[in-house]
Amino acid sequence: MASPKFWWDISKKCFTVGLISVTISDRFWSITRISGHSMSPTFNPGDSSFNDYVLVEKLCLGRYKFSRGDVIVFSSPSNYKENIVKRIIAMPGDWVPDPFDTVIPHGHCWVEGDNSSSSVDSRSIGPVPLGLARGRVTHIIWPPQRVGKVERVVPEHRLSLL
Amino acid sequence: MWARKLGQWRSIAKEAADRTVIVAKFLCLFHVTETYLFSPTLVYGPSMLPTLNMRGDVLLIDRVSHRFGRLGIGDVVLVISPLDPKRILTKRVLGLEGDVVSFNLDTGILKTLVVQKGHVWVQGDNVYASSDSRLFGSVPYGLIQGKAFCRIWPLSEFGSLGPGLW
Numbered sequence: 041m042a043s044p045k046f047w048w049d050i051s052k053k054c055f056t057v058g059l060i061s062v063t064i065s066d067r068f069w070s071i072t073r074i075s076g077h078s079m080s081p082t083f084n085p086g087d088s089s090f091n092d093y094v095l096v097e098k099l100c101l102g103r104y105k106f107s108r109g110d111v112i113v114f115s116s117p118s119n120y121k122e123n124i125v126k127r128i129i130a131m132p133g134d135w136v137p138d139p140f141d142t143v144i145p146h147g148h149c150w151v152e153g154d155n156s157s158s159s160v161d162s163r164s165i166g167p168v169p170l171g172l173a174r175g176r177v178t179h180i181i182w183p184p185q186r187v188g189k190v191e192r193v194v195p196e197h198r199l200s201l202l
Numbered sequence: 203m204w205a206r207k208l209g210q211w212r213s214i215a216k217e218a219a220d221r222t223v224i225v226a227k228f229l230c231l232f233h234v235t236e237t238y239l240f241s242p243t244l245v246y247g248p249s250m251l252p253t254l255n256m257r258g259d260v261l262l263i264d265r266v267s268h269r270f271g272r273l274g275i276g277d278v279v280l281v282i283s284p285l286d287p288k289r290i291l292t293k294r295v296l297g298l299e300g301d302v303v304s305f306n307l308d309t310g311i312l313k314t315l316v317v318q319k320g321h322v323w324v325q326g327d328n329v330y331a332s333s334d335s336r337l338f339g340s341v342p343y344g345l346i347q348g349k350a351f352c353r354i355w356p357l358s359e360f361g362s363l364g365p366g367l368w
Binding site: 056059060063066067103114115117118145146147148170171172173 | 226227229230231238282283284285287288318320321342343345
């Protein structure tokens with residue numbers, strides 16, 4: 041039989057590992073599962089039956105350093121428990137042309153899914169506050185055949201700078 | 203002689219590594235406490251007069267309740283400014299989703315609206331010098347960072363913040 045000291049050591053180790061992993065996932069990187077097809081073909085393209093897992097970088101949250109074309113994770117403005125993955129189309133001060141015809145207010149961004157036919161995004165909910173951002177997607181890490189970097193795609197045709 | 207020196211260096215390196223691990227563990231514990239349990243925060247500015255002093259108060263922020271949706275009307279909350287994500291505002295919750303709020307615009311016109319789903323209506327106690335939901339509308343719940351539950355500095359005003367003037 042193991043002694044109480046053995047179990048005490050084990051629980052202490054688990055606690056430490058938990059602390060360290062929570063800190064790393066809050067401050068540096070975490071792994072998130074993507075569900076739904078709103079970002080297809082970048083994530084979950086039509087032919088795949090499994091969900092993608094992606095690496096989310098949190099370092100950018102310190103100064104909110106995002107740029108157009110970044111894929112970000114943000115908490116839904118209508119339900120804070122739900123996280124959404126979309127691509128930033130426009131940043132504060134940019135003008136989003138027809139049919140929306142809006143200038144993005146300070147501290148907001150315009151996000152859209154890559155699959156415009158099935159995506160609930162700024163086209164229906166309007167600009168999203170940058171403060172809701174929870175990280176930036178940098179790499180796909182699962183499934184193995186599509187492991188790689190997530191490119192920053194600036195949608196030139198969607199954007200007219202003032 | 204070389205072997206002895208090498209051994210010495212090795213023990214120094216080992217000790218340095220041990221110390222680093224202890225510091226790292228401590229920082230992790232600090233981060234988790236600060237993010238998920240409670241943390242002291244210095245707040246200042248005129249927008250919460252007379253509840254909070256203009257020169258700065260240290261509040262103890264409860265970082266748990268808002269994660270479980272346990273916010274009520276009258277709570278003082280820290281919320282990321284929708285207009286500048288690097289700024290954190292201290293405001294009072296005056297309406298939850300679905301509530302009807304009425305407020306005076308600068309022009310003196312009374313406006314009434316329903317708070318959207320997943321949003322809260324926040325206002326400063328000092329209606330004359332506060333940029334709040336009257337300016338930028340209701341804020342998404344996800345911008346809330348914590349709930350103030352007591353003041354720890356200045357010591358003469360130690361205690362809960364009270365229900366305010368609303």
